[in-house]
Amino acid sequence: MKKRALFSDLVKYLDNKEALVITGMRQVGKTTLMRQIYDFIEDKPKLWFDFENPLEVKLFEDIDYNTIYKRVEGMAAKNKNQRLTVFIDEIQIFPEITKVIKYLIDHYRVKFIVTGSSNYYLKNLFPESLSGRKFLFQLDPLKFQRKNRPLVVWSKPSNTTTFSITKNLKPIMKTFCASEVFRQ
Secondary structure, X not given: OOOOHHHHHHHOOOXXXXXXXXXXXXXXXXHHHHHHHHHHOOOOOEEEEEOOOHHHHXXXXXXXXXXXXXXXXXXXXXOOOOOOEEEEEOHHHOOOHHHHHHHHHHHHOXXXXXXXXXXXXXXXXXXXXXOOOEEEXXXXXXXXXXXXXXXXXXEEOOEEEEEOOOOOHHHHHHHHHHOHHHXX
C-alpha cells in the first residue's frame, strides 16, 4: 500500500522523546497510517493497543503508573537498553491516558504514537500535562496536488484519478465523492 505524505514526516520524529499525536476526521486513515509506522519499526520492541476494546483500556487503569509500566513492559520482548514504542488507537476514549503517557515518557523513555479524533483534540480535552511532550500531526481527508497541468485528486494514495484542469471542478468533485474510489 502506498504511504500518505504524512508518513515520511512522522518517521523523522521516531527517535525524539515526544509523543506523536495523529489527529483527523473520522475515516481519513489515521489507524492505517499508524499501522504503517508500526510495521516500519521492525527490530524494536513495540506494542499496539486499540482503545475501542475495553480490556485494552483496562491495562492502563491503575493509580500506580509504575505498575502500568511493568505490565506493559512485560508484554513486550525487550532488552533493558531498548526503548519501548507504544501505539494507541482511539485515545479519546480514555482521556486520563495522557497522565500515564507523561509519566512513562518522563520516567521510562517510552515512545508513544497515538491517534485521536480532531474534535477530541480541538475541544482541549488533552490536559496541559503533555505540554512539551507531544508533536501534533493533522491527517486531512483529501489532498489536491498539481503535477504539470492535471489536477490529481485522491482519497487514498493507491486510488488516484486524474482530471484535466480545464474542466469545471464542481461536477468533477461531485462525481468523485459519489464514486467507489472515495468510499473505500
